[in-house]
Amino acid sequence: MIRDITIGQYYPGKSLLHKIDPRMKLILTFAVIVVIFLCKNFFSLGVIAVTAVIASALSGVPAKMLLKSLKPIAVILLFTAILNVFYTQGGDVWLEWKFIKITEKGVFTAIFTMVRIISLVLISSLLTYTTTPTMLTDALERVLSPLKIFKIKVHTLAMMMTLALRFIPTLIEEIDRIMNAQKARGADLETGGIVQRAKALVPIFVPLMVSSFRRAYELAFAMTCRCYTGGEGRTRMKQMKLSGLDFFALFVCVAITAGIIVLNHFFEAVI
Amino acid sequence: MNYAIETIGLTHWYSKGTPQQVAAISDVNLQIKKGELVGIIGHTGSGKSTLISHFNGLLKPDSGKVLVNGVDIHKDKETLRNTRFKVGLCFQYPEYQLFEETVYKDIAFGPKNMKLSEEEIKQRVIRAASFVGVKNEHLNQSPFDLSGGEKRRVAIAGVMSMEPEILIFDEPAAGLDPKGRKDLIELIKEYRKQTGSTVIIVSHSMEDIASLVDRVIVINNSTVAMQGSVDEVFSRGEELRSMGLNVPEITEIFAKLRAKGIDVPTNVYTVEQGTEILRRLAAGRCAE
Amino acid sequence: MSEKLIEFKNVTMFYNDPEEAEAGENIAPALTDVSFSVEKGEFVAVLGHNGSGKSTLAKLCNAIYEPSSGTVSVKGIIADDDEKADEVRRIVGMVFQNPDNQIVATIVEDDVAFGPENLGVEPKEIRRRVDEALKAVNMYDHRHREPHKLSGGQKQRVAIAGVLAMQTECIVLDEPTAMLDPMGREEVMQTVHRMNKEMGITVVLITHFMDEAVKADRVVIMSGGRIVMQGKPREVFSKVEELRSYGLDVPQSTELCRNLGFGDGVLNVDECVELIAEKLGGAR
Numbered sequence: 001m002i003r004d005i006t007i008g009q010y011y012p013g014k015s016l017l018h019k020i021d022p023r024m025k026l027i028l029t030f031a032v033i034v035v036i037f038l039c040k041n042f043f044s045l046g047v048i049a050v051t052a053v054i055a056s057a058l059s060g061v062p063a064k065m066l067l068k069s070l071k072p073i074a075v076i077l078l079f080t081a082i083l084n085v086f087y088t089q090g091g092d093v094w095l096e097w098k099f100i101k102i103t104e105k106g107v108f109t110a111i112f113t114m115v116r117i118i119s120l121v122l123i124s125s126l127l128t129y130t131t132t133p134t135m136l137t138d139a140l141e142r143v144l145s146p147l148k149i150f151k152i153k154v155h156t157l158a159m160m161m162t163l164a165l166r167f168i169p170t171l172i173e174e175i176d177r178i179m180n181a182q183k184a185r186g187a188d189l190e191t192g193g194i195v196q197r198a199k200a201l202v203p204i205f206v207p208l209m210v211s212s213f214r215r216a217y218e219l220a221f222a223m224t225c226r227c228y229t230g231g232e233g234r235t236r237m238k239q240m241k242l243s244g245l246d247f248f249a250l251f252v253c254v255a256i257t258a259g260i261i262v263l264n265h266f267f268e269a270v271i
Numbered sequence: 272m273n274y275a276i277e278t279i280g281l282t283h284w285y286s287k288g289t290p291q292q293v294a295a296i297s298d299v300n301l302q303i304k305k306g307e308l309v310g311i312i313g314h315t316g317s318g319k320s321t322l323i324s325h326f327n328g329l330l331k332p333d334s335g336k337v338l339v340n341g342v343d344i345h346k347d348k349e350t351l352r353n354t355r356f357k358v359g360l361c362f363q364y365p366e367y368q369l370f371e372e373t374v375y376k377d378i379a380f381g382p383k384n385m386k387l388s389e390e391e392i393k394q395r396v397i398r399a400a401s402f403v404g405v406k407n408e409h410l411n412q413s414p415f416d417l418s419g420g421e422k423r424r425v426a427i428a429g430v431m432s433m434e435p436e437i438l439i440f441d442e443p444a445a446g447l448d449p450k451g452r453k454d455l456i457e458l459i460k461e462y463r464k465q466t467g468s469t470v471i472i473v474s475h476s477m478e479d480i481a482s483l484v485d486r487v488i489v490i491n492n493s494t495v496a497m498q499g500s501v502d503e504v505f506s507r508g509e510e511l512r513s514m515g516l517n518v519p520e521i522t523e524i525f526a527k528l529r530a531k532g533i534d535v536p537t538n539v540y541t542v543e544q545g546t547e548i549l550r551r552l553a554a555g556r557c558a559e
Numbered sequence: 560m561s562e563k564l565i566e567f568k569n570v571t572m573f574y575n576d577p578e579e580a581e582a583g584e585n586i587a588p589a590l591t592d593v594s595f596s597v598e599k600g601e602f603v604a605v606l607g608h609n610g611s612g613k614s615t616l617a618k619l620c621n622a623i624y625e626p627s628s629g630t631v632s633v634k635g636i637i638a639d640d641d642e643k644a645d646e647v648r649r650i651v652g653m654v655f656q657n658p659d660n661q662i663v664a665t666i667v668e669d670d671v672a673f674g675p676e677n678l679g680v681e682p683k684e685i686r687r688r689v690d691e692a693l694k695a696v697n698m699y700d701h702r703h704r705e706p707h708k709l710s711g712g713q714k715q716r717v718a719i720a721g722v723l724a725m726q727t728e729c730i731v732l733d734e735p736t737a738m739l740d741p742m743g744r745e746e747v748m749q750t751v752h753r754m755n756k757e758m759g760i761t762v763v764l765i766t767h768f769m770d771e772a773v774k775a776d777r778v779v780i781m782s783g784g785r786i787v788m789q790g791k792p793r794e795v796f797s798k799v800e801e802l803r804s805y806g807l808d809v810p811q812s813t814e815l816c817r818n819l820g821f822g823d824g825v826l827n828v829d830e831c832v833e834l835i836a837e838k839l840g841g842a843r
Contacts, residue, residue, distance in 0.1 A: 134665045165665045169707040180329050181368035184360040185429060186352075186384030203380065206370035210415065215660045221623055222661035225653040226674040226721065227645055237672035237685040315710065315740045419609055446737050448608040448767040450806035475740050478811065515742055520811040520828060527832040533839055542811050546818040553819070553839060 009069070009125070010132045015060040016245065017130040022139035024246040028253050029127045035257050036120050040269040042108075044260040045115055051256055052119045052126075061129045069125040070118065077114055084110035137161045142240065155231025163219070171212065178207045273341030275437050275469040276303040276326055276358070280335035283321055287333060294493045295321040298335070301488065301495060303437075303471065308463050310480040311473045313490035314515035319473055322490060323439050326471070327358035339437070356385050359435030363442040365426035366419065374400070374417070374425050375410040381433040399432035400425075402465075403458060420451050431462070437469040438462070444479065452476075456483060481505060481519045481540035489514065502538050521545045564729055564761050565597040565620055565651065570629035572615055572784075588627070589615040591784045599728070602755045602762045604772035604792075607781035608806030613765045616781065617733040620763060621651040633729075649678065652722030656734040658714035659707075667709070667717055668693065668702040674725035685724070692723035695758070696750050712743025716750055723754070729761035730754065736768065744768070769796070770810050773826040780805060797823030 017025075032048070039045040056066055070077075084106060091104035128136070141158035148154060182203045183189065189200050281299040286292050296318040303309055313319040324330040325337050328344045328351045337344050344354040359381075362368070371377035378399055382392040400410060403424040409417065414425050430438065440459065444452040456479055463470045474480050480487060480501075487504040489497040491514040497504055505511070508518045508526060518526075525539040535552065539545045572590040590612045597603050607613040618624045619631050622638035630637055633651055638644040652674075655661045664670035668689055675685045693699040696716040706714060715735050722730050732751065736744040748771055754760045764771065772778050778795045780788040782805040788795055796802070799809050799817055809817075812831035816822055821838050825831050 132665075134669065162664060166663065166706070169705075170659050173707075177362065178368060180324065181362045181365065182380075183329055184327055184355060184362070185368075185381040185433065186355050187380075188352075188384065203368075203370045207367055210370075211367055215657075218655060218657060218660035219663070221618075222653075222655055223663060224623060225621055225648055226663075226725065227648050227677040228673070229645070229677065233679045234676050235679050235682055235685065236676055237669070237682055237689060239682050314742060448806055449769070449808035450608055453808070517741065521815065523828055524812060524815065524831055524835075527828065528835060531832065531836050533836060542814050542818065545815055549815075549819055549835065549839075556839060 009065075009128050011059075011061045011065060011129045013060045013130065015058055015130065017055060017059040017126060019243075019245055020130075020249050021240055021242055021246045022131050022135040023143050023240055024242065024249060025127055025131060026136070026139045026143055028249060029124060031253055031257070032123055033120060035260055036116060036123075038257075038264065039116070039260055040264045041267045042112065043267050044263040045112060045119075047256060047259055047263065048119050049115055052122045055126055056122060059126055059130055061126070065129070066122065066125065069129075070121055073117065073121055077117060080113050080117070081110040084113055133165050134162065137165065138238070139240070153231070155234070159231075167215070170215075171208070174211060175204065175208060178204050273305075274302045274338070275305045275307070275340065276471075277301065277338040277341070278325070278335065279338070281322075281325060281332050281337060282334045283325065283330060284333050294318075296325075296490075296493045299495055301498075303469060305436075305469055306467055308470045308483065308485045309472070310484035310487045311471060311490060312475070312477070312480060312487060312516055313496075317490045317514075318493040319490040320441065323360065323441060323471065323473060326437070326439060327360045328354045329360070356381075356433050357436050359430040359433050359438045361427055361430045361438070361440045361443065363445055365430070366422035368429070369414040369422060369426055372413060373411050374405060374414050377414050377425060378405075378428045378432050381429055385433060395432045395434060396428075399428040402431065402462065403428045420447065423447070423451075423455075427458075434466075435468065437471065439471040439473075441473045442475065443472065444474070444476070452479075459483065477505070477517050478519045478521075481522070489516070501540055505540060506538060562599040563596045564599045564601075564634060565763070566630075566632050567593050567595045567616075567619070568630045568632075569594055570619065570626045570631060572612075572619065572624065573627045587784070589784055590619075590626075592629070593784075593786055594629075595779060595786055595789070597729070597761060597763055600755075600759055600761055602752075602764070602774075602776045603779060604764045604766060604775035604777070605779045605781060606767060606769070606772055606807060608767065611781040611805075612784040613781045614733055615784075617653070617731050617763065617765050620729075620731045621653050622647040623653075648727075649725065650727055651729045651731060652725055652727035654715065654718045654722060654730065654732045654735050656737050658711050658718060658738065661718050661721075662706045662714060665705055666702075667698065667704050667706060670706060670717060671702075671720045671724050674721050678725065688724040688726065689720075692720040695723055695754070696720045697746075710743060711739045712746040715739065715743070715747045719747070719750055719754070723758075723760075727760075729763065731763040731765070733765045734767070735764075736766065736771065744771075767807070769808060770827075773810065780807070782806070792826055793824035796826060799823070 036048055039048055085102055086100070086106065088106040088109045089101065089103050093101060093103050094107065095102040137158050141154055144154045179189065187200060187203055192200065278299050278301045282297045283295045284292050285295050299322060311319050311323070321330065325332060328337070331345060339354055339357055342350060344351055369377050371380065375396055378396045379392050382395050405421065405424055405428060414422060417425065427443070443459065444455045447455060459470065459472065460483065472484065484501065487498065487501055488495060489504060489511070496514060497507065497510070505518045505522055508522070511518060519540055521539055521542055522537070525535050525537050525545065528535050529537050535548060539548060570590055570593045571588050573588050593616065605613045605616060615624065619626060622644040625638070633647045636643055636646055638647045662670050663673050671689045671692055672685050675688055680688070690699065693702050696719050698713060698716050698720060701709065701713065706717060709717065736747050739747065751762055751764065752774060755762045764775065766772060773792045773796065775792055778789065778792050779786055780795060780802070787805060788798065788801065796809050796813050799814065802809060810827070812828050813825050816825040816831055816834055821834050825834060
């Protein structure tokens with residue numbers, strides 16, 4: 001049923017990763033992503049890859065679901081691998097046929113890049129698998145709140161994100177309803193050229209806009225009634241508190257970063 | 272004779288192929304005769320909306336068949352497309368489908384999709400508009416400038432203008448005030464009388480159903496739980512209540528009078544009927 | 560008793576902004592010279608056909624609109640600036656017709672917390688109020704769910720909980736059941752009555768369902784932007800013809816007894832059955 005759609009890919013669970021404070025998780029994920037790009041050789045990248053695998057195992061998210069998050073980037077992976085294999089030259093020549101020349105360096109670079117991208121996607125999906133979109137928005141608001149001093153309205157942005165999350169399912173339902181109503185009047189949405197199809201969307205788009213404006217208007221009323229005046233003077237029911245676990249996670253990430261810097265220093269760079 | 276609509280073993284699943292798979296409707300076997308006025312009742316989530324979306328082919332059955340005039344509507348693409356025009360479906364809050372610049376154009380949307388001639392379209396629009404009581408001077412207005420009740424009428428005209436053989440209304444009076452509600456019920460009665468078409472009406476109002484239809488179909492737990500005349504269905508009050516439904520208020524009054532030992536029939540479905548019976552009873556007692 | 564919570568004095572309301580106006584309403588006033596008041600603890604039902612001005616009346620109660628002329632005061636406060644409007648909204652909460660368009664958060668309990676958060680209440684106190692409010696509307700077990708997966712009646716009860724958590728003294732409900740099925744209507748009405756009886760919250764219920772008005776302390780009938788009738792439900796419902804002329808109707812019980820000449824102002828099935836049994840029994 002269309003009503004059952006869930007935004008994001010949160011996988012409910014009680015793992016250590018689920019329990020880390022969303023703010024810490026957000027910051028650490030970004031930190032690790034930066035660190036991934038610092039890796040210069042297979043040893044340091046290996047540390048990241050192992051970390052990603054261990055974190056995945058800890059999260060309790062089924063491997064099948066994790067692999068699913070890699071599916072959309074399969075094409076990109078393949079493409080970068082091929083590019084690297086053919087265009088990076090150096091070291092021993094492993095195969096040469098007409099204009100094709102595959103070298104040791106090319107293959108290594110290809111593998112390196114692939115592992116890097118896979119780790120990157122895996123780690124960032126772990127964030128969204130173990131944190132609800134609501135918690136993420138909340139964390140983002142709190143993490144970015146120092147930006148207030150630059151007059152950036154962090155609260156407003158976060159509120160907009162929350163409302164978007166809240167209304168996406170409602171609007172999807174609405175689109176479905178309008179489409180059915182127009183199809184019942186014989187609207188043909190499936191055939192014809194591009195122009196014809198674009199035209200066929202007008203009967204869907206106009207009612208959708210009209211109802212979205214009505215909703216926005218009513219929502220603004222409702223928020224005013226509940227004394228909403230922006231972020232000023234607001235408190236929050238759910239307080240986020242850092243626990244031992246969060247500091248442990250921080251420590252692990254710092255240790256990994258230090259290790260990677262050392263490994264980068266002692267071993268030859270691949271790229 | 273072919274039925275206007277017939278379903279054979281009609282089944283539809285939600286989230287098919289996933290572990291959450293549940294039957295929206297299962298093994299529904301129904302026959303609706305030509306020219307009949309049928310009411311469908313059932314609580315929210317019983318599957319009645321899914322059911323009516325099959326009647327004009329908006330949803331495709333996972334198993335079973337839908338026959339309109341004896342023909343399987345999913346036989347081929349052409350048949351399916353024609354079914355949309357044969358079976359008009361007017362959704363809940365139909366005013367939310369309005370989109371054209373003028374009332375005229377909006378009512379003409381359906382007939383235009385039928386590829387009718389300009390002249391024919393014009394005639395149909397004017398017929399439908401005047402039938403629902405949209406004034407001629409409103410035809411060139413934007414539908415968005417009309418009041419809520421007028422918008423509803425325009426939207427209904429937009430389905431009527433296709434002049435379908437079978438017309439289905441899903442909660443046509445939802446959100447209207449008592450007068451608007453009454454007027455709309457009258458309108459549907461009149462439409463049936465004038466066109467002789469088959470009309471199916473889905474409603475939560477037992478009073479409206481009881482005063483309007485020839486036959487009632489009760490949907491519960493994704494399937495047909497009861498069907499029969501108003502009398503046959505509303506005489507089973509206890510069962511209806513167990514399905515989250517009810518009987519008309521007047522029927523409840525008579526059932527309670529009967530329970531108090533007063534000799535009244537219990538098959539009373541309109542206030543007029545009830546008044547008549549009690550008047551006679553009172554007169555009889557005075558005469559004794 | 561008679562402490563006036565909301566008081567309208569000669570209120571006239573024009574919609575000047577054409578965008579806010581429904582068709583035709585920018586020409587005629589939405590309300591004309593309306594004077595009326597709601598006492599503390601009272602349950603007032605405001606009835607009227609679509610476009611009778613009842614929704615405008617509701618929106619004036621908590622300072623969404625300012626009257627074009629006349630005054631609206633809530634506990635003596637006239638909301639003529641933003642600060643006072645805020646004060647009024649801390650006293651009078653509001654629930655709207657469309658359950659979807661008033662829920663702000665993606666989780667039920669977060670939505671209920673929205674009001675108190677805006678008021679700057681302490682986090683622990685918010686938690687307490689949210690739990691209490693959700694229990695009061697029987698939605699505590701659903702507190703972690705996503706609003707779009709709830710039924711209409713459940714969504715409206717979440718909206719009511721949102722007002723309860725703000726601890727307002729009065730709640731104005733603008734056709735809260737118009738978009739619900741009978742079961743949802745029943746759920747919401749039971750909740751509203753419980754709030755009034757058990758928690759002493761003043762209720763202004765805008766509706767066009769007559770059966771929802773019969774249990775009110777007072778019924779106000781609106782037509783053409785004016786208050787045309789008001790009184791106890793029994794008094795008002797005894798004037799069937801007049802009600803019909805305002806595009807309204809009476810419950811079938813009322814109509815039946817009236818048709819039979821057994822009496823006007825019968826309000827529900829049980830009263831009706833009693834009355835008929837008595838009259839017929841008496842004739843025996």
